[in-house]
Amino acid sequence: MKNVLVPLAQGFEEAEFIGIVDVLRRAGLNVIIAGLDSAGNVKGANNVEMRADVALKDVDVSSLDSIVLPGGYDGADNLANNANILSIIKDLHTKGKLVAAICASPMVLNKAGVLSGDFTCYPGCEAGINGNRLNVPVVENGNIITSAGPATAILFGLAIAKKLCGEETYNALYNGLLLPLTKSA
Numbered sequence: 001m002k003n004v005l006v007p008l009a010q011g012f013e014e015a016e017f018i019g020i021v022d023v024l025r026r027a028g029l030n031v032i033i034a035g036l037d038s039a040g041n042v043k044g045a046n047n048v049e050m051r052a053d054v055a056l057k058d059v060d061v062s063s064l065d066s067i068v069l070p071g072g073y074d075g076a077d078n079l080a081n082n083a084n085i086l087s088i089i090k091d092l093h094t095k096g097k098l099v100a101a102i103c104a105s106p107m108v109l110n111k112a113g114v115l116s117g118d119f120t121c122y123p124g125c126e127a128g129i130n131g132n133r134l135n136v137p138v139v140e141n142g143n144i145i146t147s148a149g150p151a152t153a154i155l156f157g158l159a160i161a162k163k164l165c166g167e168e169t170y171n172a173l174y175n176g177l178l179l180p181l182t183k184s185a
Contacts (some may be wrong), residue, residue, distance in 0.1 A: 001028065001029065001030045002029050002030065002065040002066070002164050002165075003029075003030045003032060003063050003064050003065050003066075004024055004029050004030065004031050004032065004064070004065060004066045004067070004068055004160075004164070005032050005034060005059060005064050005066070005067045005068070005088065006020060006021055006024075006031055006032065006033050006034070006067075006068050006069075006070065007034050007035075007036060007056060007067070007069065007079060007082075007085055008033055008034065008035050008036070008042045008050060008052045008070070009036050009042065009074075009075040009076075009078035009079045009082070010036075010042055010043055010074065010075065010078055011043075011044065011045050011072050011073070011074025011075040011076075011077070011078060012042065012044050012045065012050075012070045012071070012072045012075035013044065013045050013070055013071045013072035013075060013102075013103055013104075013149075013150055014044040014045065014046055014048045014050070014072075015150040015153055016070040016071050016072070016102050016103055016149070016150055016153040016156075017044070017050060017070040018050075018153075019150075019153025019154050019156070019157055020068055020070060020102070020153055020156065020157045020160070021033065022157070023154060023157025023158055023160075023161055023173060023177070024068070024157055024160060024161060026161075026173055026176070026177075027157075027161035027164070027165045027169050027173060028165065028169070029161070029164060029165070032053065032054065032059055032064075033050075033051070033052050033053045033054070034052055034053070034054050034055065034056040034058075034059050035052030035054070035055055035056065036056050036078065036079075036082050036084075036085070037055065037056075038052070038055045039051075039052050039053060039054050039055050039058075040052060044072065044075070045072040045073070045074060045075065056082075056084055056085070057084070061088055061091065064088070064092060064097065065097055065098065065164065066092065066097055066098035066099070066100065066160065066164060067085075067088055067089060067092055067098075067099055067100070068098075068100040068101070068102075068160060069085075069100065069101040069102065069105035069108055069109075070102060070103070070105065071101070071102045071103020071104045071105045071121075071122060071149065071150075072103060072104060073103075073104045073122075073125070075104070075105075076101075076103065076104035076105040076107050076108055076125075077104075077107075079105060079108045080107055080108045080111045085108065085112075086108070086111060086112045089108070089109060089112040089114055090112050090113065090114065093112070093114040093143065093144070096143050097143060098143055098144075098145065098160065098163055098164060099114060099143060099144050099145075100144065100145040100146070100147075100156070100159075100160050101121075101144075101145075101146055101147075102121075102146065102147040102148070102149065102152070102153060102156050103121065103122045103125070103147070103148070103149045103150070104121065104122050104125045105121075106119050106120070106121040106125065106126075106129060106146045107121070107125055107128075107129060109144065109146070110128070110129045110130055110131070114144065115129060115130060115131050115144065115146075116130055116131050117131055117132060117141050117142075118131065118132050118134055118139050118141050119131045119132070119133060119134070119139050119141060119144070119146040120133060120134050120135070120136055120137070120138065120139045120146045120147060120148045121133060121146060121148065121149075122148060122149045123135075123148075135148075136148070137151075137152040137155050137156075138152060138155050138156055138159045140159060140163070145159050145160055145163065147159070154177060154179070155179075158170055158173055158174060158177075158179075161173055
């Protein structure tokens with residue numbers, strides 16, 4: 001089973017976090033929810049608290065296949081100011097493992113020095129990012145996947161699942177989550 005780290009930082013975007021974790025767990029991935037400082041409750045951007053299962057310092061980084069960063073401006077800022085997060089991103093990227101970020105969190109990838117070329121993020125968060133922001137829900141660029149924001153969280157999770165688990169898992173999730181119904185919305 002592949003291990004995916006989803007760090008939980010104060011000010012994270014709740015809809016993105018839930019969308020990511022839900023889809024990845026449905027895909028059969030081992031999602032490790034880690035608080036930056038400790039295990040326990042972390043308050044999101046809209047005052048919804050979620051539980052981090054472990055502290056980041058207790059995660060076996062060598063066992064990771066991916067890191068996925070939820071957004072939320074304050075959450076992304078807290079991730080970007082955490083040296084351990086930046087180190088994990090650089091390490092995984094260097095090893096060709098999947099690095100993914102949504103909403104404001106591509107700023108974290110930029111600060112880690114791994115983002116270039118095409119990407120997407122929440123409008124306005126592209127200022128100062130080294131790359132070309134596309135106004136689309138999800139961008140896959142090598143071993144980096146970025147996504148625009150809360151409404152794209154399920155599509156983001158699906159893109160990650162496809163990359164880590166393959167087309168068959170992606171198709172089963174896509175249909176099981178009723179995404180074909182959104183085409184008529």
